[in-house]
Amino acid sequence: MTTLPFHKYQGTGNDFVMLDDRARQFDEHDHHLVRHLCDRRLGIGADGLVLLRNHPELDFEMVYFNADGYVGSMCGNGSRCTVAFAKYLGVIQDQTRFQAADGPHEAHIDAEGIVHLRMQDVLGQQEVEGHGVFLDTGSPHLVRFMPSSSLVDLNVFAEGRAVRYSDLFREKGTNVNFVEAPVAEEQPWQVRTYERGVEDETMSCGTGVTAVALAASRRGASSPVHLRTRGGDLRVAFEARPDGSFTNVYLIGPAQRVYGGTIEV
DSSP: OOEEEEEEEEETTEEEEEEEOTTOOSOTTOHHHHHHHHOTTTSSOOSEEEEEEOOSSSSEEEEEEETTSSBOSOOHHHHHHHHHHHHHHTSOSSEEEEEETTEEEEEEEOTTSEEEEEOOOBOOOEEETTTEEEEESSSEEEEEEOOTTOSTTOOHHHHHHHHHTSTTTTTTOOEEEEEEOOSSTTSOEEEEEEETTTTEEESOOHHHHHHHHHHHHTTTOOSSEEEEETTEEEEEEEEEOTTSOEEEEEEEEEOEEEEEEEEEO
């Protein structure tokens, strides 16, 4: 048995096991161990696991695993939590440039502890007949706009799983976001997300709300877009280009350390 130190972080309810792996002692190919640590009954419990490692040119590298035990694509909330974790460890101060699954990212933490994460530019969006709007915000996302007052009773697990494993998306999979537009302009867009890799609804998804905000901009939403997930509120700022792409995309929201401890593995 080995004693493994860990930290637990959450960003609007999207929670992660954080490991300081600057000594590179964690076996990233041990999928069973990652699944065990993310298991909410037998392990620590989380939507995913993040290794913080040294990088030769940037402040650090984050290696993100889904709860299924395998390395995942870009995770927005996980990145914001990793930035907060890096500051907790003293790796950074308030500004950083780090490596994630989809390339280098910049971020800063403001005086209120809010993490502003710059996402990669997004090339555009594609209408998928009968399904919704598809965007790649570092991870693949389908955005489906729903009728007013329909989200509260929606079976996101069943509806999202049906889309994620449909013939159209079966090969690579997709995350699925169900969105309700605000009744009044000052109110937030409501979002619920089914995440691949977790294979269930999560409290929040950073790349998901980014996709929703960009898709909503074609429906009159202006930057920054205020979005509400089951785990809390996020904002997405961006610049829309004439060619339909987006630049200077920022995911903005809180990232909090919940607790730390050790586990025998």
